[in-house]
Amino acid sequence: MSATGVRAAVTGLGVVAPNGLGTETYWTATRKGISGIGRITRFVPDQYPAQLAGEIDGFDAAEHLPGRLLPQTDRMTQLALVAADWAFQDAAVRPEDLPGFEMGVITASSSGGFAFGQRELQALWSKGSRYVSAYQSFAWFYAVNSGQISIRNGMRGPSGVVVSDQAGGLDAIAQARRQLRKGTRLVMAGAVDASICPWGWVAQMASNRLSVGRDPERAYLPFDDAAAGHVPGEGGALLVMEDLEQARARGARIYGEVAGYGATLDPRPGSGRPPGLRKAVELALADAGASPGDIDVVFADAAALPDLDRIETETITAVFGARAVPVTAPKTMTGRLYSGAAPLDLAAAFLAMRDEVIPPSVGVTPSPGHDLDLVVDRERPAPVRSALVLARGHGGFNSAAVVRAV
Amino acid sequence: MPAHEFTLEDLKRILREGAGADEGVDLDGDILDTDFGSLGYESLALLETGGRIEREFGITLDDETLTDAATPRSLLEAVNALLVPAEVG
Amino acid sequence: MSGAYPRRVVITGIGVTAPGGVGVKSFWNTLSGGHTATRRITFFDPSPFRSQVAAEVDFDAELLGLSAQEIRRMDRAAQFAVVTARDAVADSGLEFTALDPHRTGVTIGSAVGATMGLDQEYRTVSDSGRLDLVDHTYAVPHLYNHLVPSSFAAEVAWAVGAEGPATVVSTGCTSGLDAVGYAADLIREGSADVMVAGATDAPISPITVACFDAIKATTPRNDDPEHASRPFDGTRNGFVLGEGAAVFVLEELGSARRRGAHVYAEIAGYATRSNAFHMTGLRPDGREMAEAIRVALDEARLDPEAVDYVNAHGSGTKQNDRHETAAFKRSLGEHAYAVPVSSIKSMVGHSLGAIGAIEIAASTLAMEHGVVPPTANLHTPDPECDLDYVPVTAREWPTDAVLSVGSGFGGFQSAMVLARPDRRNA
Numbered sequence: 060m061s062a063t064g065v066r067a068a069v070t071g072l073g074v075v076a077p078n079g080l081g082t083e084t085y086w087t088a089t090r091k092g093i094s095g096i097g098r099i100t101r102f103v104p105d106q107y108p109a110q111l112a113g114e115i116d117g118f119d120a121a122e123h124l125p126g127r128l129l130p131q132t133d134r135m136t137q138l139a140l141v142a143a144d145w146a147f148q149d150a151a152v153r154p155e156d157l158p159g160f161e162m163g164v165i166t167a168s169s170s171g172g173f174a175f176g177q178r179e180l181q182a183l184w185s186k187g188s189r190y191v192s193a194y195q196s197f198a199w200f201y202a203v204n205s206g207q208i209s210i211r212n213g214m215r216g217p218s219g220v221v222v223s224d225q226a227g228g229l230d231a232i233a234q235a236r237r238q239l240r241k242g243t244r245l246v247m248a249g250a251v252d253a254s255i256c257p258w259g260w261v262a263q264m265a266s267n268r269l270s271v272g273r274d275p276e277r278a279y280l281p282f283d284d285a286a287a288g289h290v291p292g293e294g295g296a297l298l299v300m301e302d303l304e305q306a307r308a309r310g311a312r313i314y315g316e317v318a319g320y321g322a323t324l325d326p327r328p329g330s331g332r333p334p335g336l337r338k339a340v341e342l343a344l345a346d347a348g349a350s351p352g353d354i355d356v357v358f359a360d361a362a363a364l365p366d367l368d369r370i371e372t373e374t375i376t377a378v379f380g381a382r383a384v385p386v387t388a389p390k391t392m393t394g395r396l397y398s399g400a401a402p403l404d405l406a407a408a409f410l411a412m413r414d415e416v417i418p419p420s421v422g423v424t425p426s427p428g429h430d431l432d433l434v435v436d437r438e439r440p441a442p443v444r445s446a447l448v449l450a451r452g453h454g455g456f457n458s459a460a461v462v463r464a465v
Numbered sequence: 466m467p468a469h470e471f472t473l474e475d476l477k478r479i480l481r482e483g484a485g486a487d488e489g490v491d492l493d494g495d496i497l498d499t500d501f502g503s504l505g506y507e508s509l510a511l512l513e514t515g516g517r518i519e520r521e522f523g524i525t526l527d528d529e530t531l532t533d534a535a536t537p538r539s540l541l542e543a544v545n546a547l548l549v550p551a552e553v554g
Numbered sequence: 555m556s557g558a559y560p561r562r563v564v565i566t567g568i569g570v571t572a573p574g575g576v577g578v579k580s581f582w583n584t585l586s587g588g589h590t591a592t593r594r595i596t597f598f599d600p601s602p603f604r605s606q607v608a609a610e611v612d613f614d615a616e617l618l619g620l621s622a623q624e625i626r627r628m629d630r631a632a633q634f635a636v637v638t639a640r641d642a643v644a645d646s647g648l649e650f651t652a653l654d655p656h657r658t659g660v661t662i663g664s665a666v667g668a669t670m671g672l673d674q675e676y677r678t679v680s681d682s683g684r685l686d687l688v689d690h691t692y693a694v695p696h697l698y699n700h701l702v703p704s705s706f707a708a709e710v711a712w713a714v715g716a717e718g719p720a721t722v723v724s725t726g727c728t729s730g731l732d733a734v735g736y737a738a739d740l741i742r743e744g745s746a747d748v749m750v751a752g753a754t755d756a757p758i759s760p761i762t763v764a765c766f767d768a769i770k771a772t773t774p775r776n777d778d779p780e781h782a783s784r785p786f787d788g789t790r791n792g793f794v795l796g797e798g799a800a801v802f803v804l805e806e807l808g809s810a811r812r813r814g815a816h817v818y819a820e821i822a823g824y825a826t827r828s829n830a831f832h833m834t835g836l837r838p839d840g841r842e843m844a845e846a847i848r849v850a851l852d853e854a855r856l857d858p859e860a861v862d863y864v865n866a867h868g869s870g871t872k873q874n875d876r877h878e879t880a881a882f883k884r885s886l887g888e889h890a891y892a893v894p895v896s897s898i899k900s901m902v903g904h905s906l907g908a909i910g911a912i913e914i915a916a917s918t919l920a921m922e923h924g925v926v927p928p929t930a931n932l933h934t935p936d937p938e939c940d941l942d943y944v945p946v947t948a949r950e951w952p953t954d955a956v957l958s959v960g961s962g963f964g965g966f967q968s969a970m971v972l973a974r975p976d977r978r979n980a
Contacts, residue, residue: 107690126485127505130513131833159830160845168724169702171667177688180676180761185683188602188764189520192483193513195765197833197963200666201703201724206964209828215842218828218966219732222667222722223704230721237739254701261679261690262672265697323656324720327712335717338656397702453698454708456720509834512769528770 067236067317068306068465071150071299072406073142075251077113077292077393081145085403086410089418090438094392096275096290101255109269111278112255113292113394131194132207133172134293139204139251140211142297146247147212150299150311159215161244164208165235166220166251166297167227167398168201169452170262173254175199180258208247208297216243224452225360226322228295228401229460233320235300246300249402253293263291266453268364276422279395281361281388282368282433284426289363292390295399296406303465314409318445318461319347325455336360336457337374340447343459344378349445351379354461356417356434356441358404358448361388371449372429381430385439388420401450405462408446412464415442471522471544473497476514476537483517484510497538508532518544563738564975565818566810567646567803569638569752570915573609573796573902576618577641581902581912582919585927586948590901592794593779597758605772607779608758609796609903613637624709627696629668630756632706634799634908639710639750646803647815648748650715659718659746660711662801663733663753665726665907665962666762667703673759675700710750710801718746727867727962728826729753730800730910731970735824737804747809752801753911763795769834771871781931783904785868785897786875786943788936793869796903800911807975818918822955823854823971834963836873840881843959843967847885854971856955858886861893861971863926863951865917865958866943868897869904872936874961879939881959881967894951896944900930910960910968917956917972926951 072082077095079085088095095113104110120129120137123144129137143164147154154162176199182190197203202220209218217238221230228250235248254263263269270288272278279290306313321342323335344351357379360371375386389407390400411417417439425433445463450456477492486492487505496504501511508531515531518524524547534540570577573591574584584591592609600606611634615625618637625633639660643650650658675697679688699705707720719740723733730753737751766772773792775782784790810817827842827849851858864886867878882890898916905912920926925948932945955973960966 102687106687125488127487127510128485130483130485131509160827164828169704173701176672177676179765180673181680181683181686183683183761183764184677184680188760188767189516191761191764191768193509193516193765193768195761196769196771197726200726200963202665202726202729202962202964202966203833205725206828206833206966209830209965210832213830215828215830215845217826218725218964219736219826220724221736222664222702222724223707223720224702227704227721230719234736237743257686257688258676258679259701261688261693262675262697262701264690265693265695265701322719322721324660324708324711324717326655326717327715332655332717335656338717452704453702454705456704456708507832507835509769509832516768528774 065240066303067239068301068303069298069314069409070301070306070311071146073146073297074406075115075138075142075294076403077115077294080115080118089389089392089407090416092419092421092436094421096394102257107260108271109264110273111275111290113290114255115294131198133175133198135172135251135253136203136207138253138294140207142251143208143247146297146299152299154212154214159213161216162214163216163238163243163246164205164214164218165231165246165248166204167231168220168222169224169227169252169397170254170259171201172199172203173259174256177256177258204251223456224454225395225397225400226450226452226456226458227398229450229458230322232317232460236317239300239302244302244305247297248300249295249297250398251295252397252399255293279363279391280423281363282425282429282431283423286363286365286368290394292394292396295396296402298402298405313465315412315462315464318463319343319349320460321346322458334370336370337377339457339459340374340378343461347461349461353445354384354447355443356411356446357384357386358408358446359386359388360449360451361390362451372431376430382432385417385434386431387417387434389418391420391422401448404448408448408462411443416440471541471548473537473541476541479514479517483513498536500535522548561742562807563741563804563821564807564810565802565918566805566815567642568818568915568918569641569645569801570912571611571634571638572798572912573611576613584901585898585916586925588928588930588947590780590930592782592903598760603763604767604774605763606776607782607794609794610758611798627699628709629671629700631664631668631754632709634756635662635706635710635754636713638799639713639801642801642803643714648803653748655715655717657718657747658716659740659749660707660716660720661723661733661737661749661751662707662710663723663729663907663911664703664706664755665724665729666755666757668700669762670756670759671700673761706754714750716750725966726964727906728910728960728966728968729907731960731968732826734802734911734914735970738821738824741804741806747806749804750801751804752799753908754799755906755908756797757906758795758797783870783900784931785870785900785929786936786939787932788934790870792871794903796905798905798908798912800915817975819921819972820975822973823850825849826966826968829965829967831965836877838877838880840877840884843881843961844884846967846969847957850969850971854973856971858889860955861957862953863920863956864893864895865913865956866895866897867959867961868899870899875936875939879941882941890941894926894944894949895941896927896929898927913958917958921953921956924950924952
């Protein structure tokens, strides 16, 4: 059998989300439509136009991680290390039992450990270069989560880091599948981002995509006539991915497989050429050998900006037909988690398959202008065998993934 | 203003702040002659520690001081050797 | 059909922006002449810093064809990437407008993204660190492009008209090798036909210099900047920060041949492994780098003896030079002593994520010219580094296959084998 015959099974989930720390806590909240969005508590946001975020409450890194790791890690990395631990536990894999070269880590990042970076930049500019921490050389950089996860778990196989803004989470999953096909036994893949600090906030506001709404229930409203930007959040998910046959051979519980993937970049602004999301979806379906009718639910990117929502609706209706497939955006309960968003949606898709239920989008009054079957406010019981997850990033990144039951 | 003396308590505080503490190590035990590696501190942790000592005590450590000081006792001696002239001067 | 990836990937266009001069020609002149481009930092007053030397690029974005708006919205690293990508595309002779844009992709490596722009903008919005709650009214409109460096891949894609898979690969100091390896995989698996791939970094900013000061990774040899980067020399005491970019046009071999393209080299093998040991430290045995080399050679179907030249990571830290020397011995056996090994970081410094791509360019040009670039400033070898490091002077040396390696923070160890396509034992 050629290596391309390798199928990428997902056998473990580690979730850190604003509406739930840990997979089952997150999933229970998500099914019930419980949101984790609120006014920022990490700093006093009064002076900023945008004041809402999806913060993770109650995470005490010291409860989960060795004391020696704490001073050298940004919150983003602490969350990622814990998510990786939980994903291993969920997969019933003890990394120390596997040969190091047979395990890799592929994560996506968007802004690195930005809060750590702010602290050190402040030390540099307010006190002087001698006040910059020895850990600054890696604690903020984009590769840190992959590096720290590989070290903590003895994973010496192929690792990597991709940055494609908020589409990067799917690109990491695809790269993990690539490594499984090349013969790696197990890859920890996904993304966790957390840059809710004043410096990160100001940089995010510069995108002009943040909601300035003050009501947490009406601030992030994709596909709604009142759509006016998103609420940022922190967190994400890490997935244990394994060669399906080997996962079966060890008797692993298998959530499903990553069956298809496609990625495009929108044309240069002003080129007059069409956006690339539809092409990414078509590529992912073709890669999965799936037809649109096979897809039971679409996890939307849900930008909550009128133009981007329109493009997504046009893509979905062009591929599937008007109101032909249920669409949902549980990220309305977490805010957009940057590179962490799509892996979290993948986790939700696998849990939807497990429990035969589509989680809702909350707070949204679907606009008649969007001819979508949007699952709102309440979960919808439905057999889910196959799901499409969409993710887009600033700059025109489009990624799509098809996951399905095995 | 430079402090008079760099004590073991100072070192332990700075280690905890800058590099954390290994759960398997009792920093409050008799550690003066235990090498830093056994205490859970590798070269990077010692660089962070050295930087903090330099800032707090207003001294500059030679590159070799941290690599040569294998134990808390030797680091205390090296730092205090630098503090004495500052006190006199 | 044998193997997972029947499609073979070749380099048909090269662009380089490196210290010592913009463009492939000046780059090769620097390397083949053994000239060093390291100097006292001019971008800011380096006197408060422990290490005050760097290899800076004399770069005039406007002169190199970037518009006023492009210059304003792009960090220096993004500017490098765009200018260098345009050079690579021109060099390839490939008519990009005739390509299916969805089959053309971009992968750009960068270790630290827009760190220079972020450093500057932070200083403004925080009023030199005075404000904890930084002031958004002073933020520049393109700050988000600095926050998330995938903007580099988007900028390059827009510049060349690519609409296929695009991403930034950010694996610290192996980013350049990993980005090109990633792009080659996309062509091999059939996700793209043409990739514009390379890496860029412009890290010479106060925050980067300060963070390497803090771990004493960069050299304090401030009194002799031109000779400050001394890989494998017994007197070396840290690396010299650099900046720059190299970008390549990668194509499937068959289509490159059909259009009569000049084929520089095949990306015959690539692998990356992690040491799972330490974020900045290296185990002296070089085991993981050796494993990456072994897998890359295996993918290239080449024996270690077929390697004509090793382009080393050679950063000029004691730890690296010894680690790497051990890795070569472990993976190449006796051949490690016979094959020339050199580090161009002795001349162009260490541009973090970019250098891996710049070293691929150097490796490819070494094959092209039959000349191996030297390790400059190597006069008194470290006794523990006992290989042939091509000291001081370039060497005429027919080269059909090159091994280029990288090692970086996070524990990443990567290896790439570049070879003449007809050289490979398929």
